[in-house]
Amino acid sequence: MGNEAICSEKSRLIKQGRTSLGIEFGSTRIKAVLVDFSGEVLGVGVYDWENSLKDGIWTYPLEEIHAGLKKCYTSLRKNVEEKYGVTLKKIGSMGISAMMHGLMAFDKEGMLLTPFKTWRNSDTEDAADELTRIFNFNIPLRWTIAHIYQAVLDKKDYVKELEFAVTLAGYIHFKLTGERVIGVGDAAGIFPIENGNYNEKMIKDFEKLVLDKGYHVKLMELFPKVLSAGDNAGSLTSEGAAFLDESGNLEAGVPLCPPEGDAGTGMVATNSVAVGTGNVSAGTSIFAMLVLEKGLSKLYREIDMVTTPDGYPVAMAHANNCTSDLNAWVNIFKEFAELFGIKADMGELYGKLYNASLSGDKDCGGLLSYGYYSGEGIVHLNEGRPLFARMPESKFNLANFMRSHLYASLGAVKIGLDILLKDEKVKVTKIMGHGGLFKTPLVAQSYLAAAVNAPVTVMDTAGEGGPWGMAVLASYLINKDNMSLSEYLEKIIFKDAKGTTIEPDVRDAAGLEAYMERYKAGLEVEKRAVEVL
Incomplete structure (x- = not known):
């Protein structure tokens, strides 16, 4: 089929509404991805944003959350119009995802x-x-x-007015549908999950705990209802359609799947929802998730227990910091190039710098980096200070400098992965990588293979990441045909998928282990920096 015929076929699918839309609120970008029912990307929309530190709270203003959603959708709508000459009116299904956890707290009037x-x-x-x-x-x-509970301990007045507590994905879903529901994967970042719902015993323990402190809190009334992948989570209301699409063209009635966190969409985007699979999502934050056959032998503060979008237990090592400091250094090199009148293409710049790291010493020649823009739970730091350190005898060159920062982007999460892979002896059949860190082919992927000492695959869809995974979950809602989520991914979405697999290099693995020993020892410097700076 020629290009013109392919474009005509895609235009027909869009007109008929045989599409699924995923919108994900990431840390630095809100992204919308429209796909057909095979998972092929038809259109993309983006809105870039950054969190801000307001009165000691990392946040995004509610006004920008709303504006960002609208501008992201407008970007998608225009992209579809430019590519296919079609006005986006009908959508077959859609879903909302966002960075997991945190809190959006509302009173009975819906005020934040x-x-x-x-x-x-x-x-x-x-x-x-x-x-x-x-x-x-x-x-x-x-x-x-x-x-x-921290608000209870701090005796915050708003606790007594609290009527709805939800994640960002659940809030946006509510704005579009009027339904107070949440996907089980995102729910697992709200409260511990057991048998597909909030843990009943822990609910009772918590309510008694806060009652003793003078607060009457009914969590099951505060929290959104838990749903699993494939469950109907409501439909786009007329108000929701008008809120989302400022052009007024989008038709109401679109079925929505349960809203999910970016951990769940990462699992879907990498075909990692079956037992024995694992994935690493790497962007502003980084998390590694391994789908378990059974629970861990004991409690680890470094490991979160969450679930797949269809409810299977997942051990997750989550680090707050990954690429922020790395990106800041790349921008410094961009400024340097511009001093010489060179207009640097950012994709090319990342590619050149990342690939330069491959020629560095396996242990980075004695250099050491910490990209801690914020606190890091895995290493028990409540605040962060980006640091770069070296000894007088260290081999300070560009290759080692970039390699050190790429290693550091994996540093905190590797501490968690070592618990699972070395201490708990968790077995994985495959590790998949996705997110911005892997956009430059092979480089970060090879370092991750060294970190997990296992093959790592990056699919061709990795660049679209979580928003694409959310679109696939939306497609599953109306096309599941009695298949489990893992069956649907294998048989429909990934049946012809292409990707690149890298085996671990024993020398890279040994070099990274040596770097990590220095990294863990140097945490005392990071802790001291938090105290004095």
């Missing part, structure tokens, strides 16, 4: 009681520690329940 608290906030240590002890279950600092 406190600024949206993102996953990046780590001021909940007291709450997380106490809940972990009471539940005998790891409660990470960024989880919704940790934020709520």
Whole structure:
């Protein structure tokens, strides 16, 4: 079929609404991806944004959340019009995903009681520690329940007005459908999950705990209802359609799948929802997830227990910091190039710098980096300070410098992965990589293979990442045909998928292990920097 015929066929699918839309609120970009029912990308829309530190809280203003969603959809609509000459009116199904965890707290009038608290906030240590002890279950600092309980401990007035507590994905879904529901994967970042719903015993333990402190909190009334992949989560209302599409062309009635967190969409985007599979999502933050056959032998504060979008247990090592500092250094090199009148293409610049790292020493020649823009739970730091250090005798050159920062982007999450792979002896059949870190072919992928000492595959769809995974979940809603989610991915979405697999290099693995010993020892420097800077 020629290009003209292919374009005509895609135009017909779009006109008929035989499409699925995924919109994901990432840390630095809101992205919309429209796909056909085989998962092929038809159109993309983007809106770039950045979090801000307001009164000690990492947040995004509610106004920008709303504006960003609309501008992202407008970008998609224009992209579709430019490519196919079609006005986007009908959509077969859609779904919303977002960076997991944090808290959006509303009163009975629907007013936001406190600024949206993102996953990046780590001021909940007291709450997380106490809940972990009471539940005998790891409660990470960024989880919704940790934020709520910290507000109780801090005697925040808004707790008594709290009527709806939800994640960002659940909030946007509510705005579009009027339904207070959440996907089980995202729900696992709100409160511990058991048998596809919030853990009943822990719910009762929590309510008694806060009642003793003078607060009457009914969590099952506060939290959104838990749904699994494939469940109907409502439909786009007329108000929701008008809110999303400022052009007024989008028709209401679109069925929505359960809203999910970016962990769940990452699993889908990498075909990693079956037991024995794993994936690493690497962007502003980084998390590694391994789908388990059985639970871990004991509680680890460094490991979160979450679920796949269809409810299977997942061990997740999550690090708040990955590419922010790395990106900042690439921008420095961009400024340097511009001083010489060179207009640097960012894709080419990343490619050149990343590939230069391959010629560096396997252990980075004694250089050491910490890209901690914010606190890092895995290493028990509530605040972060980006640092670069070297000894006088270190081999300070560009290759080692870039390699050190690429290693550092994996540093914190590798500490968590080592617990799973070395201490717990978790077996994985494949590790998949996706996210911005892997856009430059082979480089970060080879370092991840060294980190997990296992083959790592990056699919051709890796660049679209979570938003594409969300679109696939939306497609599953209306096309599942009695298949499980893993069957649907294997038989429909990934049946002809292409990707690149890299085997671990023993010398890279040994070099990274040596770097990590220096990295762990140097954490004392990072901790001291937090104290004095």
